[in-house]
Amino acid sequence: xxxxxxxxxxxxxxxxxxxxxxxxxxxxxxxxxxxxxxxxxxxxxxxxxxxxxxxxxxxxxxxxxxxxxxxxxxxxxxxxxxxxxxxxxxxxxxxxxxxxxxxxxxxxxxxxxxxxxxxxxxxxxxxxxxxxxxxxxxxxxxxxxxxxxxxxxxxxxxxxxxxxxxxxxxxxxxxxxxxxxxxxxxxxxxxxxxxxxxxxxxxxxxxxxxxxxxxxxxxxxxxxxxxxxxxxxxxxxxxxxxxxxxxxxxxxxxxxxxxxxxxxxxxxxxxxxxxxxxxxxxxxxxxxxxxxxxxxxxxxxxxxxxxxxxxxxxxxxxxxxxxxxxxxxxxxxxxxxxxxxxxxxxxxxxxxxxxxxxxxxxxxxxxxxxxxxxxxx
Numbered sequence: 111x112x113x114x115x116x117x118x119x120x121x122x123x124x125x126x127x128x129x130x131x132x133x134x135x136x137x138x139x140x141x142x143x144x145x146x147x148x149x150x151x152x153x154x155x156x157x158x159x160x161x162x163x164x165x166x167x168x169x170x171x172x173x174x175x176x177x178x179x180x181x182x183x184x185x186x187x188x189x190x191x192x193x194x195x196x197x198x199x200x201x202x203x204x205x206x207x208x209x210x211x212x213x214x215x216x217x218x219x220x221x222x223x224x225x226x227x228x229x230x231x232x233x234x235x236x237x238x239x240x241x242x243x244x245x246x247x248x249x250x251x252x253x254x255x256x257x258x259x260x261x262x263x264x265x266x267x268x269x270x271x272x273x274x275x276x277x278x279x280x281x282x283x284x285x286x287x288x289x290x291x292x293x294x295x296x297x298x299x300x301x302x303x304x305x306x307x308x309x310x311x312x313x314x315x316x317x318x319x320x321x322x323x324x325x326x327x328x329x330x331x332x333x334x335x336x337x338x339x340x341x342x343x344x345x346x347x348x349x350x351x352x353x354x355x356x357x358x359x360x361x362x363x364x365x366x367x368x369x370x371x372x373x374x375x376x377x378x379x380x381x382x383x384x385x386x387x388x389x390x391x392x393x394x395x396x397x398x399x400x401x402x403x404x405x406x407x408x409x410x411x412x413x414x415x416x417x418x419x420x421x422x423x424x425x426x427x428x429x430x431x432x433x434x435x436x437x438x439x440x441x442x443x444x445x446x447x448x449x450x451x452x453x454x455x456x457x458x459x460x461x462x463x464x465x466x467x468x469x470x471x472x473x474x475x476x477x478x479x480x481x482x483x484x485x486x487x
Contacts, residue, residue, distance in 0.1 A: 122151040125198040125469045127215060128229075129177075129186060129206065130158045133166025133364060134387060137285050137459035142466065143171065151198065153191050159183045159208060162308050162338055180210075187211055196222070200470045202257065205230030207245035216252050227469045228389025229257040229279065232267050235384070235406050250274055257469045260409030261456070264481025277475045279465030281410055282457045283391055288366035289454040291396030291446040298440070300333050301325075301433060302376040303399075304369070305388050307338030312383035314340070317347050317357070319382070319429035325437045326356035333372060337362045371395045378420075378436045382429060386410050393418050393453045396446030400432050416452045417445075456482075 131139065131154045142150055144308060155177035157164045165172070176189035188211040195201055195215055203212045205228035212228075228249050236244040247270055250256050255275035258267060267276055301320065304340040305311050313334065320332045334344070334357065341359070348354040363369055373379070373395040381388050385401045386408035392399040393413055401407065402424035413419070418441070422432035442448075468475045476483040 116277060119332055121194075121197050123149040123199045124166075124201075125151045125195055126202050126466075127153045127175075127188075127191075127195045127211070128202075128204055129188065130154050130163055130165045131167050131172060132157075132163060134165070136167055137283065137288075138462045138466075139167055139171060141285070141341040141459055141463035143457070145463070145467065151194065153188075153195060155186075155188050159186050160213065160308075162306055168175055175211075192320060196224070198224075200225040200227070200472075202227045202466065204228070205232075205256065206232050206248060207242055212249070215300060216249060223245055223253050225472070226252075226278075227255050227257055228253040229466070229469075231259055231409065232256075232263040235408075237406065238266070244250050245309060247271065255469060255472075257465060258409075260412050261477070261481040263409055265479075275472075276477065277465045278477060278481065279409040279462045279469070280457045281387060281388060281390065282459050282462045284366045284394065286454045286458040286460055288370075289394040289450055289458065290370075291443070291450050292370045294374050294443065294446075298375050298377045299330050300372070300376040301436075302333045302335070302372065302379040302392075303382070303388075304335040304379065304391060305381070306332055307334070307336050307340045307344060309340065310383065311338075313344055314347055315426055315429065315453050316380060316382040317351060317353070318426045319433060320357070321353045322426065322430040323353040323433040323437075325433050326353055328437065330377070330437055331356050331358060333358045333360055333367070333376070335360045335363050335372065340410075368447050370395055377440060380433075384408065389413060389419070390453070390457050393449055394457065396441070396450035398441050398449075400429070400436060410457075413453060413457065416449060418449045443477065 152172040153175050154165045154172050155175045159179055173191050178187040186209045216226055233241055245473050250271055257277045257279050259281040261278055264276055295442055303316055307313055345359055348357045365483050376397050379392040379397050379399045382402045384405050389399055389410045398418040400420050400422055403421040404424050422428045
């Protein structure tokens, strides 16, 4: 186990050198800073290869790197603070073969005999049989261990690299105390989308399906929380579909208290395309979610084992049918409380921070045969 740095030492013991640290990492970052203090340093650029994914924590909490996107934003080079990142006792970097800087830090620290851990999705969204998946496995072989986003990834990660140390830092949004359902009205009337308003999120498909479903004629509304390059385009689409009076574009809303109030009025949340953190958020607030079948979702989809997830046939017609069916199905308050409580045992900022600290320190994390062991937070 790595011992904490002595008070007053100039070089921190631990560092994160990542492409971005988005705003949804704030709760985890807060816990890491509280527990590690000056023993932790963080480095990040302003935006990822997809520039809609941006760093969103306060500027005084991290050191900004430069970011150079090459070959049509296929590769990322971060500049700045390399020497400092190479000097820490334990470094966590992105498990991302598209980052030239991650490769440089990984190989250099390995040659220097200094601890380096990779953190991210086990496989790219395209799956485990792609060229990028092979490169990820190479990064894992070079590293001193891997921090995964989800528990179900543990078993395939062990199969690919049996001797490689593993930790799970579940991709979480909030602290456990913030994960509880609101008291809903007698008749919740919202379908809710929360996420970025970008082409890959298929929000336009949701508007089309909502219009086709006719549930708005029965008093149901669609609330869209988020921001992005398609915001104006989507508002115009709602107008052309004749449903603008039944759709609320609420913009960017962050913080569990504000969002809990919206979820409290929500019958079902909806992910028209692949699902990730939205699922964690919705189930954490005790609200069931509609997601498409035959889609490569992010690791968070593993939470469907606890209920509250209903799949629909991908596409406009399938989603419209699912909205009509869901309009007649209400989740009981008892089930909402049970679901929220269960999710809060596994997917919390505390569990995420604990996974990262265990990786920094080289501590054993009890994951069990299937990855879902007892996680201490």
